[in-house]
Amino acid sequence: MPEPMHDTTFAFIDLETTGGNAAWDRITEIGLRLWRNGEVVDEWQTLVNPETRISPFIQSLTGISDSMVADAPVFAQVGEMLREKLQGAVFVAHNARFDYGFVKGEFRRLQEVFSARVLCTVKLSRLLYPQHHRHGMDALIARHGLVSVERHRAMGDVQSMQAFFELARAEHGDESFSAALKKLLRTPSVPSHLESEMLATVPSVPGVYRFYGENDALLYVGKSVNIHNRVSSHFSGDHNSGRGVRMSQSLRRVEWTETAGELGALLLELKQIKNLNPIYNQRSRAAKRLLSIALEPDANGYLRARLAWEFDPLQLGQYFGLFRAKREALKALTGIAQKNELCNRLLGLEPPGEGPCFQRRLGRCQGACEGLEDVTRYNLRMQIAFHNLRLKTWPWPGMVGASERNPKSGRTDIHVIYNWLHVTTVQSGAELQAIEGAGHTITLDADSYKLIMKALLKPAPGLEIFPLPGELGTPEVLLPED
Structure with a gap:
């Protein structure tokens, strides 16, 4: 104006x-x-x-x-x-x-x-x-x-x-x-010659939308159970952050992909952010390498925490937490130590040595570093402290299907999932039968693990989980590489 x-x-x-x-x-x-x-x-x-x-x-x-x-x-x-x-x-x-x-x-x-x-x-x-x-x-x-x-x-x-x-x-x-x-009145809005045209064609369905700028540069990927409403909200007068202004000024076109429901939208958004690297998405970037925490007994029988850079993604129940960086893992260990009065030396937060650890001198360690705390008692306290971080073992013998259907559009998506990872999505039983799981290679991903674990262990209304036939095979699961 x-x-x-x-x-x-x-x-x-x-x-x-x-x-x-x-x-x-x-x-x-x-x-x-x-x-x-x-x-x-x-x-x-x-x-x-x-x-x-x-x-x-x-x-x-x-x-x-x-x-x-x-x-x-x-x-x-x-x-x-x-x-x-x-x-x-x-x-x-x-x-x-x-x-x-x-x-x-x-x-x-x-x-x-x-x-x-x-x-x-x-x-x-x-x-x-x-x-x-x-x-x-x-x-x-x-x-x-x-x-x-x-x-x-x-x-x-x-x-x-x-x-x-x-x-x-x-x-x-x-x-x-x-x-x-x-x-x-300087608010983020799409160029006037685009707004009505774009909003009129964006459907009111679950899915993922993509904003493109000059030279077809991908600006942003988002998801919603109603992509028309969500796209419209980007252009309303109550969104006036500097980031929103820059994105709106750069916007030239919108694309979208329909899904049957929220899980499909979440999975597709996660995949496209990681694979396409949109300019204005700051979260859910793919980690180059993941690490976890392993608990192993030392020579005296006390459980020690070890940062695990290499671990078997099919044996997740033996590990605690998935972290994108060493500092994230150390921050988690520090919080556990402070909350539970565990030994910093046995947690790997202090270098090996003789005598009491630093936390012991402050009265925040119960003496495992000096052999003064009963081994069984200390190990039990360690297991309790790490319980919420324990990664979930895959409870099915092979792949499962997670089916969601949109009653308004009639669309059905069947998400094929294995070891808390998204393998592929199909729209029919015939496509499902054509899957050869052994031909798929999937990489362990912290965001996907958290998203799918929550969805499968506490299914939303309308989400049906069912095991897939064993003859379909299972995909190969890998860790991210450097």
Whole structure:
């Protein structure tokens, strides 16, 4: 929006609600006034039945009672009209995060997406009148001598906002005022010639989406159970991080891949982030090498912790934790030592030596380093301390299928999994029968292990786990290489 004032429609909006939390409170009144080129071009006000009781405090504050809204339309009946009136307009509100959040929340309950450019008149006042400390509506009315209105009713607050907007414009002049608007409206949004086209074609299904920039550079990979909603949220006015701005400015096209459900989306997102290295994804990068922790008895029978750089990925139950770097493993060992008063020397956190370890001198070790703690007792304490880190042994004899189906689209995905690792995904029993597991090679991966273990041990509703026939074979599992 190069010229924020010219031919731009500003929608001054105020809501009354049953409370302050958009997650569970509801709208009781909407006041709206559309302003363009110095003139009011439309005005609309309606009570809204919140489909819940209004507390005595809120009734006292707003003057809106249960009886007043009993015969009013519910939001589902007025939502389309509100969307039409706000189409293409700048959403203007005092403390806009509140009103914008409630409107988005109401549309979300209808399984619809709402987004708009947002202007907060509190922020506008702070920017234009930094010498003042208070910028609430009552303070603006008193400070600028605005006409007194019925406060805490939607249209009254709309009138106050418009009056402040016009006064600030007159006091600062069009050029300065437009510059302030441009600064506040600088939000991450896709280029105007792409937004409507892209959002119209992105489906409301589970899956993975990919953002591409100039020269087809992959910017970002994301996933959602509703990729239309998730992609839309990247372009809404309440996402204004520097990273989001840069990504939106670079965006040229969007691609997506549909899945049957959340597990498929999670697995595909993980795979594509690791294999495709998108510019703006900072997590889930592939580790060059993994290490774990092994517990082994020393010459005196005490269990010692050893960092294991080489280990059998088919014998995970003998190891504790998967770590991408040595510092992560040492941090875990340090935390275990401090919490359980275990010997730092036996944990490999201090070099071998004679006499008490440093932690013993501080009274934080019970004496295993000097042979003063019973071996059986110490080893039991070690096993208890490391219990939550023990890697899970694969409980099935071979590969399993994890089937999820989308009842709306009819799509079914069968994820073939072995030793907590994703082998492949197929869409039918015929494809499943064609799998030759022995022909697959998969690499042990910490993120995949955690994701799949959680999914298989506590299956979500609708996720069916079943063992695959032994004649399909099993894939070869490898550790990451340097």
